[in-house]
Amino acid sequence: EIVLTQSPGTLSLSPGERATLSCRASQSVRTSFLAWYQQKPGQAPRLLIYGASSRATGFPDRFSGSGSGTDFTLTISRLEPEDFAVYYCQQFGSSQWTFGQGTKVEIK
Amino acid sequence: QVQLVQSGAEVKKPGASVKVSCKASGYTFTGYYMHWVRQAPGQGLEWMGRINLQSGGTNYAQKFQGSVTMTRDTSTRTAYLEMSGLRSDDTAVYYCARRFSGQYYFDYWGQGTLVTVSS
Numbered sequence: 001e002i003v004l005t006q007s008p009g010t011l012s013l014s015p016g017e018r019a020t021l022s023c024r025a026s027q028s029v030r031t032s033f034l035a036w037y038q039q040k041p042g043q044a045p046r047l048l049i050y051g052a053s054s055r056a057t058g059f060p061d062r063f064s065g066s067g068s069g070t071d072f073t074l075t076i077s078r079l080e081p082e083d084f085a086v087y088y089c090q091q092f093g094s095s096q097w098t099f100g101q102g103t104k105v106e107i108k
Numbered sequence: 109q110v111q112l113v114q115s116g117a118e119v120k121k122p123g124a125s126v127k128v129s130c131k132a133s134g135y136t137f138t139g140y141y142m143h144w145v146r147q148a149p150g151q152g153l154e155w156m157g158r159i160n161l162q163s164g165g166t167n168y169a170q171k172f173q174g175s176v177t178m179t180r181d182t183s184t185r186t187a188y189l190e191m192s193g194l195r196s197d198d199t200a201v202y203y204c205a206r207r208f209s210g211q212y213y214f215d216y217w218g219q220g221t222l223v224t225v226s227s
Contacts, residue, residue, distance in 0.1 A: 001170075035213035039152075042201055044217040045145075045153065071113055092212040095167055097143070097155040102185070 002027050002093045004100035010064075012108040019076040020105045022091035028069045033092040034073050037064055040085045048087070051073060079105070110134040112204050112218035119224045125192040128221045130204030131223045138162040141207045142187040143214055144178060146200040154200075158207070159187060194225045 003088040012018055023034075031052035037045040045057040049065035052072055055083055062077040084107050089100040115129040128144060143158040157168035159178040166178050177190045187204055202221045205214035 033212045035163045037214075039153075044220055045205075045214075046217070047213055047215050049217075050211070050213040090153075091154075091214070096169060097151040097158075099145075099155065 001031060002091055002098055004089050004091055004098055006087075006089060006100035006103045008103060009101070009102045010106060012106050013079055014108045015079050017079050019074075019079055019083075019105055021076075021087055021105070023056055023067075023072040023074070023100050025070045025072070025091060027090045027093070029072075029093060031068050034067070034072055035090045037088045037090065038085050039088065045077075045088065059090040077107070081086055081107075110206070110216045112206060112216055114202075114204060114218040114221045115119075115123065115185055117222040117224070119226065120194050122225055122227055124194050125190060126194060126223055127188055128192040128202050128204075128223065130187045130218050131188075132187070135206075137185045138182060139208065141209065142178070143205045143207055144176075144189045145198055145203045145214075145217075147203070147220075148197070148200040151200075156202075158187070161187065166192070194223075196225050197224065199205075199225045 005024045007022045036049035038048045039045040053065045057099040064075045066073050086102045086104045088102045111133045113131045118126050120126050135156050141158045144156040146154050156172050161164045161180050180187045204218040206216045207214050
């Protein structure tokens with residue numbers, strides 16, 4: 001099973017600042033198999049990025065994904081109040097899906 | 109529009125079974141897989157398995173093999189997750205999530221069903 005490790009666990013930032021979230025895999029992951037989700041309290045997760053770098057419908061271009069192999073990054077260029085949430089990376093490998101443990105982006 | 113509507117909250121005693129439903133609308137039901145993901149209180153997301161809505165074929169996470177059964181009813185466009193031998197650490201919100209064949213992400217999610225296991 002491929003393990004995804006997200007860092008940091010919590011990111012305390014102010015609106016307007018840049019957020020950089022890391023997702024590291026225990027084995028190489030195909031970029032087409034890497035996704036990111038946003039989850040707000042009391043809500044279901046929402047697809048944010050797929051194929052490591054393609055933005056899902058409804059998300060603005062301040063969100064971007066990058067990376068390959070074992071290292072992937074989600075960047076929010078300028079945080080808006082509605083971006084404070086928990087972000088999860090997800091991968092597919094060996095017929096199994098796994099999630100990272102999540103990064104909480106909180107208001108400083 | 110695509111909707112996945114799940115059944116309501118459940119309270120069960122340890123050792124009992126529970127069956128959660130996920131009714132789909134707004135798209136061609138059998139063209140997709142349905143995955144189930146759970147989230148314990150204050151914790152992260154855990155993938156449980158998936159069902160091919162066309163064939164009924166399943167693939168479960170190793171942790172859940174033997175305790176989970178995923179089925180579907182194409183006539184009512186509903187997917188089901190049944191769990192047996194419930195324990196207190198099965199207390200969680202259970203989500204269904206749709207995936208198109210050949211894609212590797214979940215593009216629509218149900219609203220979640222809280223299952224509480226308590227004596």
